[in-house]
Amino acid sequence: MKQPLLMIAGPTASGKTAVAVELALRHGGEVVSADSMQVYRGMDIGTAKPTKEEMKGIPHHLLDVAEPEQPFSVADYTALANKAIGDIAARGHLPILAGGTGLYLRAVTDYLDFSEGNSDDSLRAELQKTAQEQGIGILYEQLAQIDPQSAERIHPNDEKRIIRALEVYRVTGITMTEHQKKAASRPSPYDTFRVGLAYDRQKLYDRINRRVTRMLEMGLTEEAIELMDRMQGTSFQSIGYKEMEQYLKGEASLQEAAEQIRRATRRYAKRQMTFFRADPRIVWIDATDKTAPQVVDEIDGLQGTPWNR
RNA sequence: GCCUCUGUAGCUCAGUCGGUAGAGCAAGGGACUGAAAAUCCCUGUGUCGGCGGUUCGAUUCCACCCGGAGGCA
Numbered sequence: 001m002k003q004p005l006l007m008i009a010g011p012t013a014s015g016k017t018a019v020a021v022e023l024a025l026r027h028g029g030e031v032v033s034a035d036s037m038q039v040y041r042g043m044d045i046g047t048a049k050p051t052k053e054e055m056k057g058i059p060h061h062l063l064d065v066a067e068p069e070q071p072f073s074v075a076d077y078t079a080l081a082n083k084a085i086g087d088i089a090a091r092g093h094l095p096i097l098a099g100g101t102g103l104y105l106r107a108v109t110d111y112l113d114f115s116e117g118n119s120d121d122s123l124r125a126e127l128q129k130t131a132q133e134q135g136i137g138i139l140y141e142q143l144a145q146i147d148p149q150s151a152e153r154i155h156p157n158d159e160k161r162i163i164r165a166l167e168v169y170r171v172t173g174i175t176m177t178e179h180q181k182k183a184a185s186r187p188s189p190y191d192t193f194r195v196g197l198a199y200d201r202q203k204l205y206d207r208i209n210r211r212v213t214r215m216l217e218m219g220l221t222e223e224a225i226e227l228m229d230r231m232q233g234t235s236f237q238s239i240g241y242k243e244m245e246q247y248l249k250g251e252a253s254l255q256e257a258a259e260q261i262r263r264a265t266r267r268y269a270k271r272q273m274t275f276f277r278a279d280p281r282i283v284w285i286d287a288t289d290k291t292a293p294q295v296v297d298e299i300d301g302l303q304g305t306p307w308n309r
Numbered sequence: 310g311c312c313u314c315u316g317u318a319g320c321u322c323a324g325u326c327g328g329u330a331g332a333g334c335a336a337g338g339g340a341c342u343g344a345a346a347a348u349c350c351c352u353g354u355g356u357c358g359g360c361g362g363u364u365c366g367a368u369u370c371c372a373c374c375c376g377g378a379g380g381c382a
Contacts, residue, residue, distance in 0.1 A: 012346080037346055047346080075343040103345050112342055119343050153340090158349040161341080168343085180342060239346045263335085268346050274339065 002191035003089050004306035007109055008098035009276050010197030010287070011269035013207045017050045018292035019197065019299075020098035024058040026296060027307055030088045031055075032081055033062045034099025034108065037238040039077070040068050042227055045220045046240035048211065061088075068227055068235040075114035078107045085190075094306055097192075102275035111188035118172045118179075127163045139166060147175035193305050196282040197295070203288055205266050212240075212262045220244065221254075239264045 006023065010016045020031045033039075037047040041064040049063060061084040066072045081097070081104070088095040097108060106112065131139055136159050143162055144151035146169050154161045165176040172179070199207075224244035231241060240261050247257035276282055283302060287295050302308065 035346085036344090071344075073343045074345075078343095101345065103342075103347095107342070110342090114343055117343090124344095155340080155349055158340090160344070160348045164343070176342080183342070234344055234347085237344065237347050264346075266336095270337085271341095271346090275341070275345090278340085 003085065003189050004094065005085065005109065005190040005192045006094060006096045006306055007105055007192050007194045008096060008197065009102070009105055009194065009282060010100065011199065011204060011272040011276075012048070012100055012265060013204060013211055013269065014197040014199045015287050015290075015292060015295065016098050016100065016197060017048075017054060019287070019295050020096050021050075021054065021056050021058050022292040022296045023299065024094075024096055025056065026300070027094050028092075029094035029096045030059045030061065030091075032084050032088070032095055032097045032108075033060055034077075034081070034097055034101050034104040035062075036072070036077070036101040036104060037235070038063050038099075039066050039072055040064070040231075040235045040238075041066065042068060042223070042230075043235065043238060043241070045215050045218050045223045046238060046244075048215070066235075068230040069232055070235075071233050073114075073119075073234070074103055074107050074112075075117075075119070077104050078112065078114050081108050100272055102272060106279075109188070109190060109192045109194065111186060111190065113183040113186055116172065118168055120167060120171050123170060124163060124167055127166060128159075131159055131163065136162060139163065142166060147177050149177040150175065191306075193302075194279065194282045195299055195302075196276050196284045197287040198284045199286070200288040204269060208265045208269060209262050212258055212265065215240065215261075216254075216258060221247070224248065239268060 006029070008016050008020050008023070023029055024031055035047065037043060038049045039062060040047070043049070050060060062077070062081055065080060066076070085095040085097070085108070097105060099105060107114070127139060136157065139159075139162050140151065140154075140156045143154070143165050147165060150165045154165065156162075168174070168176045168179060220240060221244060224241050225248065227241065228245060228248065231238075236242060243252075243257045243260040243264065246252040246260070247254050252260070283304075285295055285298050299305065300308070
């Protein structure tokens with residue numbers, strides 16, 4: 001008997017938070033956040049992290065589990081998320097995995113294996129240096145030698161993936177391709193029902209634009225000032241803070257910074273949609289202009305959900 | 310009122326000595342297994358202001374009209 005798991009995916013600002021809470025209220029669930037930036041403590045306004053009021057008493061896991069100066073990766077995430085899901089199940093509650101970080105959602109629901117600890121930061125830095133000094137081409141050729149399948153899959157300009165593939169091989173002696181093959185054969189303990197929140201593109205963009213304005217009103221600038229010196233690596237990738245830094249350094253006006261944030265967020269939403277669209281297992285619900293209870297009514301009516309099968 | 314410049318992609322603009330057009334930005338599509346709010350790849354979307362004229366053929370030349378900018382009054 002596999003563990004039932006409900007997944008809620010969708011682009012930023014599509015209403016995932018409220019829908020997840022509403023589902024949890026109706027079905028005795030707890031929320032497991034799948035958001036690569038909301039894991040950081042203190043990054044609240046800029047990541048649109050759910051507030052206490054929005055949570056309505058529903059426990060939320062995987063929020064505030066790292067400090068802004070710490071690196072954090074899918075590997076860290078899956079370990080914590082799988083643990084949280086187990087705990088929720090042990091309490092007899094329904095785990096609801098909700099968020100916008102596609103890789104995190106996939107890593108958990110497909111039970112990808114990151115347990116072996118095959119990363120090496122200094123090796124990665126060394127490869128980066130090589131790429132910078134001699135060009136990425138030389139690394140791509142290396143990859144083509146040791147793991148032609150990965151080389152074919154990865155674009156010759158995609159430095160990050162080329163380096164990672166080389167790193168995996170150098171650390172473990174096993175190619176990325178073999179790793180993935182092995183991971184794919186690992187059975188998932190979850191019986192996942194995947195819901196995607198669709199949203200009219202233009203209206204979603206309007207919501208994003210307005211949300212950024214609200215973030216500014218709520219004190220994004222102050223939050224950025226407070227965290228600026230602490231954010232590095234992973235956390236500084238977050239949209240909202242790097243643009244604010246431009247403003248704080250006097251390199252951009254506040255209006256320009258705000259527009260940069262809006263644009264970056266819109267593009268991010270677009271990439272999220274592309275990522276989720278590619279998964280045929282996702283059942284889509286149009287959330288445009290709907291309240292959370294309305295959306296959940298529709299989800300409740302679906303066949304195959306943990307409470308309806 | 311007169312003179313000059315100007316109107317081309319969502320924006321800023323280039324261009325065609327007459328053969329229906331292209332850059333940057335914006336946008337759209339796609340990939341994605343340890344940085345994923347990251348990273349990478351692909352794509353020009355257009356009554357060339359309007360209506361006539363000349364021409365085999367007009368976005369290009371001519372006339373007029375409409376809209377902008379500047380100058381003289």
